Amino acid sequence: MSESKHVVCPHCAGVNRVPVDRLGAxxxxxxxxxxxxxxxxxxxxxxxxxxxxxxxDLPLLVDFWAPWCGPCRMMAPAFAQAAAQLEPRVRLLKVNTEAEQSLGARFNIRSIPTMALFAGGRELDRVSGAMDARGIVAWVTQHL
Ligand SMILES: [Zn+2]
Structure with a gap:
């Protein structure tokens, strides 16, 4: 029996059980x-x-950003590129801290952009400031 992971659907938040070797399929x-x-x-x-x-069961990489933040908008294409490289090993999320102020407060986001990496429901690390796609992928990979 091959190992499987719980994957939460990005559309309906339904929980799916997917064999690890089928994640990218x-x-x-x-x-x-x-x-x-x-x-x-x-x-x-x-x-x-x-x-x-x-x-x-997948690690989450979260970009805390806001529409008024220039460096956040600059980083958006790099974050999208990183998603193409990191999925399906990692799920990439964006949280608009202006629209979701309670999330920003809950995670004590003091400056944006801030990227935070979560695994098993816990924060592993965070980094502030814009990064390019290569930098984002390297930062995530070193933690996993
Ligand atoms: Zn769904």
Whole structure:
């Protein structure tokens, strides 16, 4: 029996059980039939964030950003590129701290952009300031 992981659907937050060797195979959600991975970051609010944090077996890389923040907007394409490289090993999320102020407060985000890496529901590390795609991938890889 091959090992499997719980993957939380980015569309409906349904929990899917996916064999590890099938993670990259373009699987669809058993509930809403949409793709589990699309190679791009997922913009989430509090509820979806909580589902990804507590019910998914995948590490989460979260970009805390805001629309008014120039460096955040500059980093967005790099974060999207990093998603294409890191999925399906890692789930990439974006949290708009202006719209989701309670999440920003809960994680004590003092400056943006801040990227935080979570695994098993716990924060492993965080880094502030814009990074390029290569830097993001390298930073994540060194922790996993
Ligand atoms: Zn779904």
């Amino acid at each position: 373009g699987g669809k959600c058993g509930r809403c039939k949409q793709p589990l991975f699309e190679g791009r970051p997922l913009e989430v609010g509090g509820q979806a964030f909580q589902a990804q944090l507590t019910r998914s």
